[in-house]
Amino acid sequence: MTLILLLVACLLTCMGQIAQKYAVESWRGKDSGWAEKLLSPWLWLALACLGFGLLVWLLVLQRLEVGIAYPMLSLNFVLITLAAHFVFHETIDRRHWIGVALIIAGVVLLGRHA
Template sequence: MLVQIVAVICVIGLAIGQILFKVSATSLAQTGSFFALKTAATLLAAMTLYAITTIAWVWVLQKVELGRVYPLMALAFVLVPLGSHLIFGERFHLQYFVGVALIMIGIVVTVKA
């Protein structure tokens, strides 16, 4: 059970990292410099989060077969757009929600297999 929780935390961490990468990219477009405080700080935060989640993911893979836990990574396809909607106000069409439903069904089917 702990392994699955850590795996989900890894996916959440990666999704947050993607949001931070977008924040740093937006800051870079505004400032034109990687050395601007906001750009550097958010980029460093994203990279640090990715490093930590990578180490945690390696721990997960020590405990569980890759094929059993990897489908959880598909949650990122749900979490990142959700975060982009909440933080950046991005909008989605009906097809997006159909796709999310299919992804969630696929995750449930593969995890229970």
Template sequence: MKGKIIMYRGSQVISFFLLALNILMLFGGQILFKLGLEKIGGVSIASAWKALFSPIIIAGLVLYVCATLIWFTVLSRMPLSVAYPMQSLAYILGLLAAIFIFNEPVSILKWIGAVVIMVGVFLVAID
């Protein structure tokens, strides 16, 4: 019963908007991490602390903190069994960023994986 109370608290439109915002912020944070690491020439385990002084990486961390606060709201409004699988859409966005922002090659196997993820998200959404 409690799951149903959580599921129907507030507007579903607002819940999905917050979830989409969370996904976009996670995606944006990853993009900033990658850009920041490229700018400082990458890091190793021994030099990872250098990343903490990169303004671009700090911006990514701020996005992650904000995304986490929004995630708390999402979890208060939606069942975990719906919200968490939908976050996998961030992987699809990451794949697109790899191509269009970072000019990375993407294999057919990765595209097949992306389709499987999208089908899974669709099945979770319609249940």
């Protein structure tokens, strides 16, 4: 159950980051003020995802030591890199992919401890 909560916290956080990106992309090239920007559905989706992600994270911290739980959040780097590549069509160089592989290896090592 703890692993599922950790994955949910990661997914919600990543969804929040992706929604933030969509929010700022929707503002690009517009001369709108802050009031109009605050009405962006992408911004509100980002806030909701990040808020729920925080609540789930608190549940994770009740079940895992912070020294184990927090490094597991590095999965967010992996998920955001995948979203950057496949959703936003950003170029990811080989060095970045090697870093992602190392992060995955680290999470696997930590996961065996938990």
